[in-house]
Amino acid sequence: LAGLAESRFVGEIIENLLIQEVDLDRFSRFEYYEFIGGTFVYLSQAGLSNFLLAADCLTEVRTRSEISCPASLLLNQLQQTVENSHPYSLSSEASTALIEAIVRGWKDAPNTLTWLKSRAQNDDNYAVRRAAVQELARGWKHDPDTLTILKSRAQNDNHSDVRSDAVQKLAR
Numbered sequence: 332l333a334g335l336a337e338s339r340f341v342g343e344i345i346e347n348l349l350i351q352e353v354d355l356d357r358f359s360r361f362e363y364y365e366f367i368g369g370t371f372v373y374l375s376q377a378g379l380s381n382f383l384l385a386a387d388c389l390t391e392v393r394t395r396s397e398i399s400c401p402a403s404l405l406l407n408q409l410q411q412t413v414e415n416s417h418p419y420s421l422s423s424e425a426s427t428a429l430i431e432a433i434v435r436g437w438k439d440a441p442n443t444l445t446w447l448k449s450r451a452q453n454d455d456n457y458a459v460r461r462a463a464v465q466e467l468a469r470g471w472k473h474d475p476d477t478l479t480i481l482k483s484r485a486q487n488d489n490h491s492d493v494r495s496d497a498v499q500k501l502a503r
Contacts, residue, residue: 334391341388342398348385349401349408353378359419374419376428382409386432402436409433410446413459426458427465434466444471451480457490464493468500 333341358378376383385405392398413421413429421429430450437443451463464484467477478501485497 332391333388334393338392338394338397341392342401345385345388345398345401345405348381348388349404351381353381355419373422374425375422376425379412379425379429382412383428383432386436389436406433406437406440413450414454420456421458423458423461426456427462430459430462430466434470438470444474447471448476448480451484457488457493460484460488460490461493461496464497464500468503 333344336344355374355378358375359373382405386409389395389398389402389405395402409429409432413426413433430447433443434447447463447467450459451467452460454460454463464481467474467480471477481497481501484493485501486494488494488497
């Protein structure tokens with residue numbers, strides 16, 4: 332429907348989705364890891380449905396230049412959610428959905444690649460690093476830094492899932 336509607340109307344929908352209050356506690360689960368000595372609260376993908384729906388609407392807009400302000404607000408909100416999800420940790424599926432939404436909506440934006448590289452190398456959440464590694468390998472395999480980042484994650488990441496994914500991407 333977003334592809335059929337007037338761009339400005341879709342911009343209003345996106346803005347309304349961004350201000351929706353969501354009870355994030357309803358979409359979280361607690362997990363205790365004895366070897367780490369702490370409790371983590373993982374936020375599921377369903378808790379982010381308003382942001383993800385807004386991102387889906389944006390990809391359907393015919394004249395994106397007419398809604399540059401809502402698009403910028405959405406990108407900022409998606410990136411902030413990935414970077415600052417405290418007191419929650421994003422679940423693996425939530426991390427993947429957010430990173431994919433950013434790449435799908437802003438693949439050609441000048442800062443997307445830089446941001447993605449930063450998440451792959453520096454994010455505290457292994458699921459975010461893993462999703463960023465997957466998207467780098469999928470969409471920027473010819474970028475000169477991608478091979479270096481994949482090798483680094485395969486050798487040095489402190490989480491086995493990230494190391495495993497990086498090795499698989501290198502093998503491909």
